[in-house]
Amino acid sequence: MEEMPSLKDVEDAAKRLKGKVMRTPILSSRLLNERLGVQVFLKCENLQFAGAFKFRGASNVISQLTPEERSRGVVTHSSGNHAQALALAAKRAGIKAVIVMPEGSNPYKRAATEAHGATVLTCENSQAAREAMCREEMDREGLLLVHPYDDARIISGAGTAALEFLQERPDLDAIVTPVGGGGLLSGTATAAEGRCPVYGSEPEGADDAHRGFTSGERVSSQTPHTISDGLRTCLGVLNFQVIRARVAGIGLVTDDETLEAMRWVKFHTGQAIEPSSAVPIAALRNGSLPVSGKVGVILSGGNVDPALFE
Amino acid sequence: MEEMPSLKDVEDAAKRLKGKVMRTPILSSRLLNERLGVQVFLKCENLQFAGAFKFRGASNVISQLTPEERSRGVVTHSSGNHAQALALAAKRAGIKAVIVMPEGSNPYKRAATEAHGATVLTCENSQAAREAMCREEMDREGLLLVHPYDDARIISGAGTAALEFLQERPDLDAIVTPVGGGGLLSGTATAAEGRCPVYGSEPEGADDAHRGFTSGERVSSQTPHTISDGLRTCLGVLNFQVIRARVAGIGLVTDDETLEAMRWVKFHTGQAIEPSSAVPIAALRNGSLPVSGKVGVILSGGNVDPALFE
Numbered sequence: 185m186e187e188m189p190s191l192k193d194v195e196d197a198a199k200r201l202k203g204k205v206m207r208t209p210i211l212s213s214r215l216l217n218e219r220l221g222v223q224v225f226l227k228c229e230n231l232q233f234a235g236a237f238k239f240r241g242a243s244n245v246i247s248q249l250t251p252e253e254r255s256r257g258v259v260t261h262s263s264g265n266h267a268q269a270l271a272l273a274a275k276r277a278g279i280k281a282v283i284v285m286p287e288g289s290n291p292y293k294r295a296a297t298e299a300h301g302a303t304v305l306t307c308e309n310s311q312a313a314r315e316a317m318c319r320e321e322m323d324r325e326g327l328l329l330v331h332p333y334d335d336a337r338i339i340s341g342a343g344t345a346a347l348e349f350l351q352e353r354p355d356l357d358a359i360v361t362p363v364g365g366g367g368l369l370s371g372t373a374t375a376a377e378g379r380c381p382v383y384g385s386e387p388e389g390a391d392d393a394h395r396g397f398t399s400g401e402r403v404s405s406q407t408p409h410t411i412s413d414g415l416r417t418c419l420g421v422l423n424f425q426v427i428r429a430r431v432a433g434i435g436l437v438t439d440d441e442t443l444e445a446m447r448w449v450k451f452h453t454g455q456a457i458e459p460s461s462a463v464p465i466a467a468l469r470n471g472s473l474p475v476s477g478k479v480g481v482i483l484s485g486g487n488v489d490p491a492l493f494e
Numbered sequence: 495m496e497e498m499p500s501l502k503d504v505e506d507a508a509k510r511l512k513g514k515v516m517r518t519p520i521l522s523s524r525l526l527n528e529r530l531g532v533q534v535f536l537k538c539e540n541l542q543f544a545g546a547f548k549f550r551g552a553s554n555v556i557s558q559l560t561p562e563e564r565s566r567g568v569v570t571h572s573s574g575n576h577a578q579a580l581a582l583a584a585k586r587a588g589i590k591a592v593i594v595m596p597e598g599s600n601p602y603k604r605a606a607t608e609a610h611g612a613t614v615l616t617c618e619n620s621q622a623a624r625e626a627m628c629r630e631e632m633d634r635e636g637l638l639l640v641h642p643y644d645d646a647r648i649i650s651g652a653g654t655a656a657l658e659f660l661q662e663r664p665d666l667d668a669i670v671t672p673v674g675g676g677g678l679l680s681g682t683a684t685a686a687e688g689r690c691p692v693y694g695s696e697p698e699g700a701d702d703a704h705r706g707f708t709s710g711e712r713v714s715s716q717t718p719h720t721i722s723d724g725l726r727t728c729l730g731v732l733n734f735q736v737i738r739a740r741v742a743g744i745g746l747v748t749d750d751e752t753l754e755a756m757r758w759v760k761f762h763t764g765q766a767i768e769p770s771s772a773v774p775i776a777a778l779r780n781g782s783l784p785v786s787g788k789v790g791v792i793l794s795g796g797n798v799d800p801a802l803f804e
Binding site: 215454 | 519
C-alpha cells in the first residue's frame, strides 16, 4: 500500500502550488452563525480555479510530471469536479488530457470540462466501465492515470486549502469537510494534525465513509442515492487509511438538510455552492457533529447548475 | 480645495490596510467572456468585509485617527454600503459609530449596519436632511464626520483594490468601475495612472458623472431613477476633480441592462452582486465603452436583497 502523506508533503505541495492555485477567501456571516449556533468560517474553494478544491490536487500531480510523462498526456475518470480540474491544470501546462465521464454526469460539469479543451469520452455509469475505458486509453495512447482521490499527491494537494485556512485562522476549534472519495477529508486531516480536530460529513444516501469509519472495514461498493453528486463515490484505499488514523468523526445529513443549507449559504454570503459543499453546513445544523466554538468549513465546490437556485 | 491623492497615497493606504482588509479574489469565466466579447476579470469586492469596497476607505480613515479622535467616535450619512463599512471598521477598532440613514434605505443594508453595533438614526430622504442630522450629531456628541466619498483618505483606501488587481493582472488593458459619489472610480484611476486607462459606468437614470465629465461642470444635484441604489448620489467635489484629470470615459446603461448583467454574473461565476456592481458589465455589453482585450472590472459590492434573485 502507498505510504500515507505527511504534513511535510502538504507543505511541499503548498510551495509547489504558490501562484498556481487561488488563495481563496474566508467568509463569515453573523446571521449564519446565529442560525447554526456556532461561529463558522467558510473557506471558499467554490471560488478556486475550475470551481473546486480539486484543482489543487490535479495541479500538484501535473507540476511533478517528468518531461517524458508530460509528453504522454494524462487520463482520468470522473463525473465532475476532478474532470474539470485536471482538464484545466493540463491545459495550463500544455499537456493533453482525456477524461472519461459516465453517462448521466452533471451536464454543467461536462460542458466546463470540454470548455477547458479536454477530450471527453462517455462510458456506462459503473465503476467497472469507468476503469475499463481508462485502462483502454492508457494502453492505446500511453496516457498516465491521474486518480481523482486515491493518490498521495492528490491528498497532499487537497490539504493545502486547510494549510491556508489555519494560517489565517489559527484559532479554529475544528474543521469540517464533505467526504466522497476522501481526498479533501484526508488532506485536511493531514494538514491539521495536532492543530485542531477534523470531521467529515456525508449524505445518508451515500454513507460508506461513516460505515467504514465506524466498523473499521472500508466499504468498497454502494448504490448511492443523493443529490450531492460529488459524494457518490466510495472512499479510496489510501484515503480510508488516512481518515481512520486522523479524522475525529463523520456526520450524516439528509438531502433536505443539504438543500436548506445551500439556500442559507447563498442567502447569507451570496455564494452559490454545489450540494456536496453544503453537507458540512447541514451537519453543523443537525447536531451530528460534536463541535463548538469556531468551526472552519471548506466549501468544496461551486459547480452547480444555476437552475437549482432559480 | 483638498489636494488630489497620489499613487503614493494609495500605496501608503495599502500598507496601512494590510491584514485589515481582505485581499479579494479575481474570478473569470470563459462563457461570460464569450457573452461580452472581451476577456473580463472580476475583482470581487462583493466578498470584501462588510460586503463592499467601502470597507477599504472606512478602514483607511479609522486607522489614521489620533487617540483623542478615537475617543470621540465617528458619524456619517449613508444609505448603504458606507454605513456598514464604517460601522464594522469602527467596531473592530473599538470606536463608537453613529450612522444617519435616509428613510427608504435598503432594509437589508440597514439591518447589517445595526448588526455591526452602530447607532442608526433615520432622517428624511434628502441631501439637506442628511447633512443637517449629521451636523447635529457632530455638534452635540463631538463626533467626527467620515464622508462616504469626498475625502482623500477614502479615495486612497478605495484605490487599494485596483493596486491589488494590477499586481495580480499587470496585463489588464483597462479597468471599469461603477460611479456614484466617485470614491471607487477616482481611487481606481489614481492607482492605475500610467498603467492602463480607467473608465466609469453609471445608470442613465443617475447620469450626473457622465454629464459633468462631458461638460466640465460638476452636477451637484439630480433626481435619480435607478435600481442601482449605490449610485444615486452626485459626484463629490474632490472626486470630480480627480475623475476629470484621470478617467478616460464614462459609459451609460439602462436598468434592464443592469439586471441582465446581474443574472449573467450569478450564472457564470456564482456571485450574487448588487445592481450597482453589475453596471460595468452592462456597459461592456452595450458597447458604450471603447475597450477591448483584457478588461478588469471591480465588482463593487454584494449587499443585495437575496430576494432579487428568487
